[in-house]
Amino acid sequence: xxxxxxxxxxxxxxxxxxxxxxxxxxxxxxxxxxxxxxxxxxxxxxxxxxxxxxxxxxxxxxxxxxxxxxxxxxxxxxxxxxxxxxxxxxxxxxxxxxxxxxxxxxxxxxxxxxxxxxxxxxxxxxxxxxxxxxxxxxxxxxxxxxxxxxxxxxxxxxxxxxxxxxxxxxxxxxxxxxxxx
Numbered sequence: 001x002x003x004x005x006x007x008x009x010x011x012x013x014x015x016x017x018x019x020x021x022x023x024x025x026x027x028x029x030x031x032x033x034x035x036x037x038x039x040x041x042x043x044x045x046x047x048x049x050x051x052x053x054x055x056x057x058x059x060x061x062x063x064x065x066x067x068x069x070x071x072x073x074x075x076x077x078x079x080x081x082x083x084x085x086x087x088x089x090x091x092x093x094x095x096x097x098x099x100x101x102x103x104x105x106x107x108x109x110x111x112x113x114x115x116x117x118x119x120x121x122x123x124x125x126x127x128x129x130x131x132x133x134x135x136x137x138x139x140x141x142x143x144x145x146x147x148x149x150x151x152x153x154x155x156x157x158x159x160x161x162x163x164x165x166x167x168x169x170x171x172x173x174x175x176x177x178x179x180x181x
Contacts, residue, residue, distance in 0.1 A: 010071035017065055024064075027073065028057065034143075035081045041138055042085035052088055056081045072152060075145065079153040082135070125175035133168035140165055 009030070015023035035056060039049035059080050067076060126134060139145045139153060147165070151158040 006071045006074065009073045010069075013064060013067060013070035013073050024061065027077075031074065031077055032057075035077065038078060038081055038143065039085045041142075042082075042089050048088060049085075052084045053081060056084050059084075075149040075152040078143075078145075079155060082153055086131075086135075121176065121179050125172055125179065128175050129168055129171055133164050133171065136161055136164040137168050137172075 009027065012023040012027050016027070032053060035053045036046075036049050039052040039056075040046060043049050043052070056077070060077055063080075067073065069076075126137065129137070135154065136150060139150045140147070145153065147158050147161050150156075151161045154161065156164075
């Protein structure tokens with residue numbers, strides 16, 4: 001089933017290249033929502049996520065004629081969204097750091113009663129992981145991408161992705177055990 005989906009998307013890419021503008025409309029309908037959700041996971045802001053996706057579609061349209069393997073459209077497009085989202089988060093982080101240099105605002109401690117549910121503990125444990133491990137966990141478990149597809153999205157070797165996934169799982173186990181203590 002997955003292979004048929006990729007072949008269909010590859011055909012849409014080829015149709016777009018040959019001048020059929022309706023083909024891109026179908027690709028947008030298939031991927032826009034998924035891309036927005038993916039960008040939102042990085043930014044936690046729907047408006048910023050939509051802006052990232054809109055910018056990504058501009059890059060996709062520009063580079064689509066040069067895509068070597070049309071059947072890999074999905075992972076290639078998600079790679080563009082991932083990079084744009086990471087760039088946005090990094091830029092926002094740098095901007096926040098600059099503001100903190102000017103103004104010191106102490107962070108409020110969270111009320112321990114708010115951390116009772118297992119979901120919030122899991123969320124905290126995941127957020128404690130390095131960003132590259134969070135990304136791999138999300139793409140593998142929530143987005144259902146294969147290791148090969150994740151390696152394409154992140155432009156990393158499959159071995160690197162596998163290693164990050166392994167270390168993320170191990171660190172997550174350790175973090176959850178520490179929370180129970």
